Amino acid sequence: MFNFTYRHSLVGRRFVLFTVLFSSIITLLFTVVQLSAEYNKQLDQRVLFNQIIEESLLDSLSKSIWTYDDAQIYLQLQGIVNIPSIERAVLNLPENVEFNIGEITASNIVDQHFDVNYQQAGQERRMGQLTIYSEMDSTYNHLIAFGSAMLFSNFLKTALVVLFMFYLSDRLIGRHLMHISNKLAKFSEAEKAEPIELNRKYHDENDEIDLLVDSINNMQQRIFFERNKAFNEVKKKEEVQLEIVEQKEKLLKLEHKVSISEIVRSLANELNAPLINVKAFCKLTLEQMQQPSFDPKRVELAVDKIIENSCHALDIVNRTKEIMQRNEPQKEKVNVNVLIEKSVFLLSQELESVGVSINHHAPEDSVEILADKLQMEQALLNILRNSIEALSTTDTSNRSIEASATIFQEQVIIRIEDNGPGLSELIVDKIFQPFFSTRDKGLGVGLCIAKTLITSNDGDVVVNLDYKQGACFIISFPYHRDI
Template identity: 25%
Template sequence: MPVIAALQNTTPADIDSTLKPMEYEAIFDNAMVGIVYSIDRNIIRCNRCFEELFGYGPGELNGRSLRVLYRSDDESEAIGRVGYQLMTRNGTYEDERFMVCKNGKPLWIKWSGRALDRHDPIKGALWTCVDISRRKSAEESLHFAYEELERKVLERTADLQRMNEALAAENERRKRSEELARIRQSELARMSRISTMGEMATTLAHQMGQPLSSTLNYLHGCLLRMHSGQFEQEAIITAIEHAILHTQQAGEIIQHVRQFVRKHEPERLALQNLNQHLVHCIGFLQFELNGEEVVVEMALQNDLPPVAFDRIEIEQVMLNLLKNAIEAMHSIAPESRRIRITSRRRGAFVYVDVCDSGPGVSMELRQKIFEPFFTTKNDGIGFGLAICRSIMESHGGKLRLSRTARGGTTFTFGLPA
């Protein structure tokens, strides 16, 4: 690639004075990108990579017009006019465009060209081109993912609204805790407004799934207890308070994602007590932990120094790791399900370990587990651990995976102390 850059940023005289003719020929013919030299939009010579890219045989394009690579005469003429104007003004031209192979197959190509004489580009131009079809396909997939995200959030919002109405009606019939019901309705309405924000991202779909699912679980449990007529008011209040906490967390996640999409400057990281937030995360997942019969053991170093981090992002990392640990133990007996959380200081970092007693992760999966879109779940998106690693790196930290001595999995993340 440095050679190609040199070809684009020097004159033919500079090239000839720097490279011997045979060396220049070798570079031109063996470059890993397509290179073409044209005069007045006619191909004088192109390398083999360029020919193979468009499906032509050796020398088959020499002497032909660049028009054969465009989908229509109008498109070719329009691009020619624009390219001439830009090269006259800047001496260079770049574009990403659908082109056509010899067999009619379309492909996305990124063009980069430089006029040999910017005052008269017709005299000749040197071009490089790269196939960017895969990148364009990925962009299109992300666009569809955004649309699917909006649909899913709207569905979740409708579920929350229906649950809210059912619980409010039950509270009214039993004449209990009307003020609490109004608070709950207000919080869920606020969550509904947050959930319908215009700027969405695939990351939000994955991260919103955990707090929204937990909210639905808590409210569904409240509704079932109240329908049965046998419940303790304190238990209902506690469950609704957990639901409210999850709803607020989801709102903060949306705010972070919107700030990221708009390229806002990140907030200054504040020094905080990491152990306190670890305990807070366990409380967030207590309902799921109880339901899965998972025992949590904590060994937190009491004298940890304050650590600078974004509370929402680090708690989201912790929640992702805990959820993964819970799911990793589905296949083992309930009495064997254990998660051990430890915190400690080593050198310039504070480390947190999340260890499960599941069957562990194979060596093959360990090599892929942090890759975006990789997932072992039927309904998974494959962003969870990739997001976690990205968050840790943005904090100047690290995230790694290892196998425990007893066969389970340990995720360790470290933050600068």
């Protein structure tokens, strides 16, 4: 008959359960109160009968006893027994004289005792005792019937009220909540925010359900807005990520090209001096051989120089080839002083061309590190070449570089100092970045490669800002006592 949406709802079932439970308790309480009132009413009626017996019947009964009128006594006892709910009356007189009338048939009996007194000459004389036996079965049966009727009527009224409340709550709340729930269940699948609309008739003013629906609709709008916003942001981030990946790929290609260019430039600079020497000694040898006074010793000396410079050039090519082929450092014991001396030797032509002198302060004890020898040579060459290029821009005639190696606080410290223009604090943090250079024709990868090679060998290189006479690079490595 009624289509209750609550029958599928856990909340609805709980509502019915608690409503029935509460209504049943209230019904029982009201029934108990009514039964108590009815029981008191029955007791009041019995009290009234007792008052009648005490106020009228006992006095006439005492007179009948005084006059020894047995017939009158039986007649009066019969009158007492005729009172409703009294089944038997017994009159006990002195000398074991007893008058009784009636029989006890009920299972529940209440007996009451009354003293029979006679007034004579202002004195009260006790004549005997009247015992009345009242049955309680009728009272109990009446209470049971009354209670059953009350329970039935109260439960019927309660059931009707519960059904009506249940119907109202379902029509006013339940079906709308189920409608909202069904709409929200499809919310994640919806492509756009669809407002929830309730089919409510005879409805003029907004109530709590309307406020709830308005809040949900507003929340849906905000969620869709934020979801679209987040989707667009994610899409933009993905596009930015793709662009970053593309830029990184381009940058890697550019770095590769620049690194190759730097290596080629470095190789050209290092090969320039021995090749010039080879050319000069070849020219000298040719001139000597064309002269009439041919000096074999001078030719032999020139050929030795040619061989020496050719070996030097070949060593440069092989070292560059090994550096380009290596990925992981091949660490070995490296004498720092020998490393500095070899780097100075390899840069001797450049030092001479710009008029720079290098002072190597070698300690008496050898200072050794655990590193890749070729990588450390290249790193030291890049740092020294940076100082040489910086000094070439100065006008001073006293261009010098100081190189030293010491052990300090479990660290091997290599210091490269020059008396050039120095480094500004504004660019100190940038000089080790790739492609940063203060020179117009500089590629800006020399110091970056040097730092990469040093750090890959567990070392570090920094600029000493406290050094004010020029630039000072401090290279540090862990000191190993047992190597």
